Amino acid sequence: MLNRCLTPFLSLILLAALSVNADEAGESAPPQEVQDLRYGVILYHYFQQQYFEALTETLVGEARADMPYHQASAKLLRGGMSLSYGMGRQSEAVFTQLLTTLDDSQTRNRAWFYLGKLYDQQGNIAEAKKVLANISANDLPTNLLEEYQFLRAKLLLNDGNVAAAKAAIAPLSANSPWRAYFYFNHGSRQTLAGQWRQGAATFKKIANLELESEEGYLLKDRAYTASGYAALGGSDFESAINDFLKVRLDSPQVERAMLGYGWAAAQQQNYQRALSPWQALSQRSLMDPSVQESLLAIPYLYEKLDAKASALSEYQKAISIFEQELNNLATAVDSFKQLPLLQLVAEDEGLGDDWIMGKDYLPINNQTPYLSHLIAQDHFQSAVKDLSDLIKMQEYLQQAETRLSGMETVLATQQRIWQDNLSQSQREAYRERYQQLLLLQQTLQQQQTLADGEKASGRRFISQQELELWTIASHAEQLIQQLKDAGYDINEEQQQLRLYQGLLYWQASESDSERRWQYKKQLVEVDALLEQTAQRLQRIESLEATRYNDAFAKDVLALQTRLSARSRDVTKAITQAEQDIRQLSINELEKQQQRLSYYLGQAKLAVARLYDAGSAESIP
Missing domain, CATH: 1.25.40 (Serine Threonine Protein Phosphatase 5, Tetratricopeptide repeat)
Known part of the structure; x- marks a missing residue:
């Protein structure tokens, strides 16, 4: 394969x-x-x-x-x-x-x-x-060189360039198995062209090769069978019989050889000689077309031997067998039309990953015998292997879906843990800090507004120490006023207080511009901190809300999309492959039905003809 x-x-x-x-x-x-x-x-x-x-x-x-x-x-x-x-x-x-x-x-x-x-x-x-x-x-290398030469010769033969093909095959060793394949291809083309004697001679060249392997024996069996039929086509009946006799009894070609042997003997009108191989052939598996043909060939020989009663009996026996087999084939066709394909094409070891080594697939069910010819063909094996590969691919995709589901679970769990961690730590800390800065900003803005509406006395931005001195001066002013109201002479104390207050005003006035600048700078810094804190808080909330939109989550989503698409493609391909194999099987069964129906019709016509003609023997 x-x-x-x-x-x-x-x-x-x-x-x-x-x-x-x-x-x-x-x-x-x-x-x-x-x-x-x-x-x-x-x-x-x-x-x-x-x-x-x-x-x-x-x-x-x-x-x-x-x-x-x-x-x-x-x-x-x-x-x-x-x-x-x-x-x-x-x-x-x-x-x-x-x-x-x-x-x-x-x-x-x-x-x-x-x-x-x-x-x-x-x-x-x-x-x-x-x-x-x-x-x-x-x-x-040598082992590939011979096959390469055979392939070239085969392609030249397909083009009809026989001389060039023979020249291409000439360097092969005398007993190379590739010579056998070339001779078989050449002989087949000759017989298809009606060159019976030339074809038979070409097939016989294979027999002269020393092929001491099972493959070699099979090639020789095929060659003897092919040369026998070529001789039969060329009316060389004795040569045909001799070729058929050389086919091994345990060879897959023996049924065709036995059938050909009988026809060659029948063409010689040696009906007794033809009867023996056909009787033996009729006891073999009815699935083989040669066996089916022998069931009609035997009564034909009896007719030639003028044994009408025996001929009639054999025709009736053939009718019974053909009708039973047609019923079996009808059941098989219904099975292939209705049952799931994998119940019809069963495998004892399942669908393995051994496509490179190339094990043949052998359907195991009640319909298998009817498909033996089809199963042996390359295109059917290729179709079943394609289905096997597709089913294996479907298994891999299902495993991938399971792993992908696990990834999605991990992502969901990670998102939940992330949300929990944020809500318990950083998020609350940033929100508290934001509120504190917002309150400080409002206080500073109020002070700034008041300062802008006042005259530049310098007292709006005095320090704590200066504020205490102003408090002392204000308290002294109250005491002096009380003494004045009591009738005391307070002129000297008032002068000293005015001097002290003047010094305080001068000091505040001198520092006012710088203090106003520092105050504005502090307000700007608070604004910046507040904006920075707001951005971080927004980033945390954004991370919490869009955790699934990171690169890994996007890759998982893209993989899920691709996986779903591939799964649909594979499922569709499996359906198509099953339909193809089912149709191949049904077509093969229907061909057998047509052949058996033809044989059944021939047998019934023969029975009618014998009844019409009468018989010298006693006919029940």
Whole structure:
């Protein structure tokens, strides 16, 4: 599958990211020191197979620019993980931006190779050609060089340039498995063009390769089956039988080979020889189209052997089986239309974070046998993996919402504590000080107003000591007046008092201007203190009222908005993915219904024909 083939790619990217080049060094390189903390976290998650966390940390690190020593290495990892996640455009953007600036040509060419391979598997031939054109074959290791040559030959074959394709595949080793894939592609194109003998000969080239692995055995089984049908199409029936006989009995191709064997023998009019493989085939799983066809082929042979009663019996048996299977298929279709998808596509281990390693998804339910052909196809596996990734993404978003809710709780608690602290300490202190200054300001303003309305006698701003002297002078004046009223001679005392009062007036008058200036200065200072205190009190009240509007609270609010939007997007994508998988499954079941309906119709027509024609045998 797609992700499985990309497993070595991530190993390559990680190797490049850690600056290890064992191909050139010829020995293990020493461990590389991680100089950025975040890059160490990325590697930790990566080796724990927590790829989503690794990818997230990489994106955060790039956004915060906190990986000055490992920025390029982190980008390489991000490109690799994005590619394995199926995000080809993003990975291409990363590689285009980064790899063209790398000095390591081998790493750059490997990255382009796997990107081209991905495009080829996605059917994006134009992009695959463009990407593979960036590769210098001399900088690819041997194991990748052969696959690169196969990809080039395959693309040339798709263009119809057979000679160039053969030239591209020529440097491959004699027993390279990539030769087998090329021969199979070439043979398939030849048979599609009606070149039966040439196609069969091309398929048989695979049999001559020394492929001693399970993959090799499967390739040979497919090649023998394909060459058998090509020979059958070219009327070389004995060669077809010989090819079909070479397919292993435990091979996934054995049903098609058994069916082809029977038809080749039937074309030779050797009906007894054809009957044996078809009877054996009819005992296998009815889900296989070859088995379904054998149920009609057997009575056909009986008719050819002039065993009308046996033919009629087999046709009736086939009708019963087809009707039962059509009922089962109808039930399956209803199930896929009505039941939740995850009840139909169940998984024994749940949806894990193992998309890089590429485990196939195997639906487990009563409808599974009817989808065996569909399940084995890449596009169905890709659709189910996409759904798995989306559900995993939904789980991550739900976890993020939980963490965000915790942040909001912390902010609310912090706000409450802040309000309590302000109300019990600073706020009351500033309010009391403000009231005191306000009272002092009013007193000073009143004194200033009175002073401005008086003549400049100097007595408005006298000091406390001077005030006491004026009090003494005033008391002396009262005593002198009393003595005068009593008839005493007080002329000398009055002169002395006037002299004393004159001195006091002179002293106050001399200091009046400076004292008035000092008084105004004091009033200005009180005004300034009062304004400053008012501003601080207003700031405290503003902080209390707008505590949630600080930078962190705004970030939390923005994150909540983004998270809600992403959650809606993922939910919508999950719904669409479920509909796509459901429709794929229903389409497959309906194809089977159409095929079985056709077989059922053929069987009923055969029964009617046999009844109409009569039979020399006893027909019940």
